[in-house]
Amino acid sequence: MDEYALIMRHEDGGKTASPEQMQAWMKQTMDWIGGIAAQNKFVGGTGLPFDGSKVVWHNNVVTNGPFGDIKETIGGLITVKADSVEEAIEFAKGCPVLQGEGNSVEVRKIAKGDGAH
């Protein structure tokens, strides 16, 4: 069994949501992760809040947030176990981030660290 990273991409990280929307989105995300964990396929997750984020550029220029010139931002990533990339894709399809038009979930196999990949 391989491990895959599901990377959640938002088209526009600068968008703000109402507290109610945020709460509904949190629940959907928790239910999505819980569903993967219930299949014993969840490995770990890292949320990446937009607040207080910085971008470091060439020549040590630092700007606020991953917004502005960058069109896409990463909202978070989770790691799952899957028998095939197809299974990992099925997990990704359930991600609530995909309800937003232009958003995407990138599926990437994680290197095993055995030097063989």
Place this chain on the structure above:
Amino acid sequence: MQQQELIPHLFRTEFSKITAVLCKLFGIEHIEVAEDLASETFLSALETWTYKGIPENPTAWLYMVAKNKAKNYLIRNNLFTNKIATEIKSGLPGKEEIEIDLSDKNITDSQLQMLFAVCHPTISAEAQIGLALRILCGFGIDEIANAFLTNKETINKRLFRAKEKLRSEKVAIEFPGEAAINNCLETVLTTLYLLFSEGYYSESNDTILREDLCHEAMRLTNLLIENEQTSQPNVHALFALMCFHASRFAARKNEHGEFILYHDQDETLWNEELISKGAYHLHLASQGNMFSKYHLEAGIAYWHTIKADTKEKWETILQLYNRLLQIAYSPVAALNRTYALSKANNKKAAIAEAEKLNLKDNHFYFTLLGELYTGIDNQKAKQHFEEALSLAKTQTDRQTIQKKIDQY
């Protein structure tokens, strides 16, 4: 009559105390000597009390006899005296000076240290529970065999092998050091959790024995709570979990000994005192920054003490299961999570999730699907219950499922 009742009761509590203190004194390699001396003490009691009546303070009598027997043993057994007495005290003591400390404090300390010794990671979980029941709870071999639904011979073999292991690993009877305590405590909590579950879910028909198992698990967990070093948030969380579960003892079975499902239980039979005790310890568990699966399970158990079927209740339970599965997957948690999902969201969503669970050899899986399809597709519901019936292993489970099928 009075005596016949008194002795087993005393045996349970005092056997374990005397054994722990003697074993601590002699070292784990002489665990059988400690057990034998404790047994002989009770044999003396049985012989003497039958003729002379029960002494005014039976416990003090037992301790006195145990002390004398231990001293005699040390004196009689030269090898033992040379080998062990030197280790007990620095320098060679006069034989009469050997002090056998049966004070409350030393009893508690010895029992706690024995608990850590018994829960040594090199011993299988089953054997740890068996040893704990024997050494720390004073259960008889036949009682342990009954609880595990097996025979005395199997238990004797299991305990013998476990004691051999303790000897060969030279396990010390002591408090783990500051650095090791969290790891050791983890193993101890797992054993206590399993000991409690053994009682709570055991198929043994002996209800009193099963409840005793749970109470012993709670008593040992309480020993950890009362000790400053081990009174940690996850210990409180485990104790809270035990209280919430134990609060439903009286409501779980009908007069024929059949299990009553949670929804059908008479909540006036739930033990309010245990529920408040659980809530108190859950509160203590949330102080500090320690977090464990016991916190989540205690939270889930707490919400189950509220009978009313509210959206808030099931939403909270669902989220607790979502988190529990992330840190400690188990098929039971996966199935319960899916049930909570059906209550918090809806049955259709839960069916879709249930069908992704790869648990087709588990009869609870089909019972769950039967429940979820009920009212949506009764034909399918019945099929699932029938599938569950064919997989069920115990009489109780078959009875419960048959009742469901009979509804159609």
